[in-house]
Amino acid sequence: MACQTKSDKDSMYIIKAYVERIKGIYSILEECVHSYRMVKPRKALARQIREFVALNLHWHTFPQQYFQHRMFAKGNKLSLNQMKSYVPPATWWRISQRAHIPHNYSIICTDKSLFADLMDRYGLPHPGIILKYRGRRFYGADGQPLTDSAADALIQSQESGRLILKYSVGRLGRDIFAYDSDGEGNYKRGGEILSAKQIRQRCGKRPFILQPGVEQCESLSRVYPDSVNSIRVLSRYRRGQAKIIAASIRFGRDGQVVDNMHKGGLSLNVDLETGRLGRVGTAFYDTLSYEAHPNSGVRFEDVTVEHWQELKDLIERACHAFHELEFAGWDVAMSVNGPVILEINACPDLYLSQLTAGGLAAEVCS
Numbered sequence: 001m002a003c004q005t006k007s008d009k010d011s012m013y014i015i016k017a018y019v020e021r022i023k024g025i026y027s028i029l030e031e032c033v034h035s036y037r038m039v040k041p042r043k044a045l046a047r048q049i050r051e052f053v054a055l056n057l058h059w060h061t062f063p064q065q066y067f068q069h070r071m072f073a074k075g076n077k078l079s080l081n082q083m084k085s086y087v088p089p090a091t092w093w094r095i096s097q098r099a100h101i102p103h104n105y106s107i108i109c110t111d112k113s114l115f116a117d118l119m120d121r122y123g124l125p126h127p128g129i130i131l132k133y134r135g136r137r138f139y140g141a142d143g144q145p146l147t148d149s150a151a152d153a154l155i156q157s158q159e160s161g162r163l164i165l166k167y168s169v170g171r172l173g174r175d176i177f178a179y180d181s182d183g184e185g186n187y188k189r190g191g192e193i194l195s196a197k198q199i200r201q202r203c204g205k206r207p208f209i210l211q212p213g214v215e216q217c218e219s220l221s222r223v224y225p226d227s228v229n230s231i232r233v234l235s236r237y238r239r240g241q242a243k244i245i246a247a248s249i250r251f252g253r254d255g256q257v258v259d260n261m262h263k264g265g266l267s268l269n270v271d272l273e274t275g276r277l278g279r280v281g282t283a284f285y286d287t288l289s290y291e292a293h294p295n296s297g298v299r300f301e302d303v304t305v306e307h308w309q310e311l312k313d314l315i316e317r318a319c320h321a322f323h324e325l326e327f328a329g330w331d332v333a334m335s336v337n338g339p340v341i342l343e344i345n346a347c348p349d350l351y352l353s354q355l356t357a358g359g360l361a362a363e364v365c366s
Contacts, residue, residue, distance in 0.1 A: 028089075032067035039287055041074040048072045054080055061090040068351055070287070085359025087350055095364060096327065096347035105324050109346040113168050113209050122321040125314070125340045127211045127333070130154060130163070133199055134207040148196035155194055155210070156185045162213030163187050163194060167206060177202070178213070178257040214333045214340055217306045220249075223298045227252030227259045230342055231270060231305065233315050233330040234353045236363065242319035244312060245364070246357035247272055249305070251281070253295050261352065266290055268300055269356035275308025277301060282355060311339040318344075327364065329353075 042048065051071065055063035065071070065086040071078060087095075108114050113134075119126040131151055132139040138146040146154070155163070160181070167175035179187035179194040187194040199208065213228070220229045234246045247270040250259040259265040261284040269278035279301045281290040292299045305311070315330055318341060322328060329348030333340045354360055 028062070028064055032064060035067045035070060036072065039070050039073045042072050043074050043076075051080060051083065055083060055088075058084050059088050059091055061088050064089050065354070069355065073287075082359065085361045086354050087359065087361050087364055089350070092347075092350050092364065106346040109325075109328075109344045110169050112166060112343060113207065115343060116209070119341065122318075124318055124321060125338070127164075127214055127340055127342065130158065130210045130212060132168075132207070132209050133203055134168070136200060136205060138196060138199075151196040151199075155187065155196075158187070158212060160212035161215070164211045164213055165194070165199065165202070166209055166211060167203075168209055169207070175206075175208075176258050214335050214342075217334045217336055219303055219306050220251075220334055223293050223296055223300075223303060224251045224253060224259075226255060227257050227265075228333045228342075229259050231311070231332045231334065232348075232352055233311070233332060234348065234350075234360075235315055235319050235328050235330065237319045237323055237326055237328070240323075242316045244272055244315055245360060246353040248352050248356040249277060250352075251293060253293065266293070267352055267356055270305060272312075275305035275311075277303045277305070278356065305334055307334060307338045314339050314341070 036042075043051075052063060052066055055066055065088050066083070068089075069086060070076060071083055071086075108118055113129065113132055116126055116129050129141045131141065131146060131154055132143075138148065138151040140146055140154070158181075162181065163179045165177040165179065177189055179189045179192075182188055192198055199210070216228055223229065229249060229251045232248045232250065233244055236243045236245055248267050249270050250261060251266045252259040253264060253266060256263050256265065261267055264283065264285065266281040266283050268281040270276070271278070277300045279291060281293075281300055282288075283290070291301070311332060311334065314332070318330060319325075319328065322344065325344075325346055327347050329345035331342040331345070333342050350360060350364070
């Protein structure tokens, strides 16, 4: 078999990059078409075209945000100037590329195991790790190898009411499994009993971590108790100063153990000064507005997040610790003892923050 020349390899790389770009464009168009078909009634077609063209000329890129935030809907009350304050994903991507994140630094954000180790090092509160599973082997939180029997004993010694098995590099709420205590030393999910053998069968060669569940504060548990209802805090760090730009909260529903919007969760704004929830929540897959949680019936505007000032102080400390990141999205759980950082997203998608807080051009483009 003839060896590949450098020219051949370069050509293959270019072809693969081109194919990935085509896939990306197709995915964006598919999302826009899906959003457009979902929403009726719509504004007059001539008005839609005028707004679309105006946003395109303003941002010099495809105005994907026009479809993401359903600005074409007849009931949308945003003025054209307000629409222009919503940053398109393509522009946000360019901004993030100019944010000077050190090469490969983002791995600490995508690998939950590494991130937990850094949180320990910086003394920042997080759920902690019971054990790690990588390469079909088990390791303790200290990185030392564990036998299967030692892993089983560690699981059975836990006192938390719930344990969370989580894919180390998972996204969008995927590959997260909750096991609840039966009060007799076992943790169960349906008919499964959590054990080293069961983890190996479920996870295969993929890396996972096992964490204790977070006992969330009463005010958020009252709204929806089955998931940890996390708060996404968008921050900016420049010239040694940390600033919180926006805060959104997500709630699970219908028995889901995760709050992610791609799993049907609801999201709404959190007032940065008071921690009070916004009046109306929205979902990704429907066009309804929710003034109360559909399962518990709790009105959102009647809820204020506990320990709010403590959360803001924690985010400031975290921004200093991770000062290499100009923009960061922090997922925070509010436990009965105060805020706990679940994970960090380097240059996170602006969709959630702009969905709940409105356009953020003045904050991220300055």
